[in-house]
Amino acid sequence: MSLKSCLLAASLAALSTATAAWAEPVKVGMITTLSGGGAGLGLDVRDGFLLAVKQSGNTDIDMVIEDDQQKPDIAVQLADKMIQSDKVDVLTGIIWSNLAMAVVPGAVAQGKFYLSPNAGPSQLAGAGCNPNYFNVAWQNDNLHEAAGAYATSAGFANSFILAPNYPAGKDALTGYKRMYQGALAGEFYTQLGQTDYAAEIAQIRASGADSVFFFLPGGMGISFLKQYADSGVGLPVVGPxxxxxxxxxxxxxxxxLGVKNTSQWSKDIDNATNTAFVETFEAEYGRLPSLYASQGFDTANLLLSAMGKADVTDTAAFRAALKQADFASTRGDFRFNTNNHPIQDIYVREVIREGDVFTNKIIGTALSDHGDAYAAECKM
Amino acid sequence: MSLILLAEQVLNGLQFGVMLFLMAAGLTLVFGVMGLINLAHGSLYMVGAFAAAAVAGATGSFLLALVAALAAAAAAGALVEVLVIRRLYGRDHLDQVLATFALILIFSEGTRWLFGSFPLYLNIPAWLSGPVLLPGGIQYPAYRLALIGVGLAVALGLHLLIGHTRVGIRIRAGEADREMIAALGVDISRLYTFVFALGAALAGLAGALVGAIQSVQVGMGEPVLILAFVVIVIGGIGSIKGALIGALLVGVTDTLGGLLLPRLFGLVLDPSAAASVGSALAAMLIYLLMAAVLVWRPSGLFGVRA
Known part of the structure; x- marks a missing residue:
């Protein structure tokens, strides 16, 4: 854990003990990626979450924040520690699906709530769903389904698709293929953390594809895009x-520039919550928020909304309060499906330049009121 | 599968190989001459990339950025050798691994403290961007061709340095018999600092060159470090020639494995399963290669010590 998050957690803890609390404080354990190549994602989730807590003025939240280093074994150790010695009521924060698969089933089996600000593996949306598991971001397939729908509507008929070889990567290609109606020029799983894509780009060039779909989060995407642009292949690119x-x-x-991508959030979604969120996030942290920050922010607001309605020790009532999703989301309309995953609109965005900052602009809606394909398999 | 694709992939394998060589050369020199296992070699790669990104951002010149990467990594290497590594030569390998692992953490958090957690921008210069047309109709990025050229030039330079200069003679003598060369009046600690800084500079150069087409971020050195260790184990620890052959072997095996294995499985499986199984096996291929080489020659292809 970095010094800053240490201090933050300590001061929040001090605040909550200093004021005479009217309700039992809720203890929240946040396991997220704060070091290594994936740290940018975890930092955004954490900062979005803490911003919402700060704005609410609610002092009944005790935070424990720890860095999972993007390693499943460390995430499991942290979850055990938070449940057994910190006695947390709610866990949240995990970015990566392989880590979520290692932590979430065990945590909810011990009666804890888990609110996912990012990872949404298909296993936890279908047969492995749990009444104490709520996903505030998306089911993993969602943004890729939207990309598939967009590719079809844009008239692409021969896509080359690639993703890393891990749970979310498989969900990504499955999701794209579910909504995309054209043919596939090639399908490729890369290694998680791979940084050189020359071999894949050569295959794209030779495949006769008319478009490329890729899911490569974090540094992987940076490497791919730079190398792709330099290769001169020049086919249109679609991605989440x-x-x-x-x-x-x-x-x-x-x-x-000009690349189309699909997202449930964008900084130009026009509603009062979102406008205020983008403004205050930039003022607080000196950078523009990402979709991860919006997800952290929404997760905290969901938790706060449930805390206003029920005591966390009354599990059934707290669960029902969470399920109502009675909070103002940065995305506008937001509600939970039967499997506790979102039903929401997913937009198509285009990368543009605003002054000297690169950012996204919404150019259309890919899917409206979209749930996920696994809800029917969820029995709870 | 066309011949053009195959040729392009061989070039990709070569390019990957020569960059691995830049990393492995320093690692194998340091191990060969000083008997030191340096896990922090990947951090010096990162230092080079960050120095290049910072200087390129400030001045806009890619060549200046490369010079900065060389200088920063060499300086960081020399500093680390004088402050920390020097105390480890007499210790066993476990102590060296522990101390240099601590250096990884210090470098990573120090870099995060200085530059933040988000990746930095470093791009290839305009005069090397875009593809060039090679004989036979192969379109290949000019920058990657330049990387192959730089890597081979460094290999030639190292060959001349080790084989035909006074410093090279001392390095080889240090490898063969450390006490004797010290008894002959060579300032062994200065030689060690020089060799360490040289290895660091090569790692920094690799970091800057590769950073321009990948992402410059904290922790970028560790995945490369593992491959560099595979390379020096295959090539034989302490041998520059072994590092070059090993690096090219690993580069070409990894690239062609990723291309051919999914196709091979595609003959018997449906495309989706073939892609999945083929990529998984391709990821293991270089380790299988390492195991096979070690069975055949336990001290590596050109190993000077067992």
């Missing part, structure tokens, strides 16, 4: 927002 989020666009630079 993860490869074009605010944190990495500056590092990609002009290579990403």
């Amino acid at each position: 927002a993860f490869s074009f989020d605010q944190g990495i666009l500056q590092a990609v630079g002009a290579a990403a």
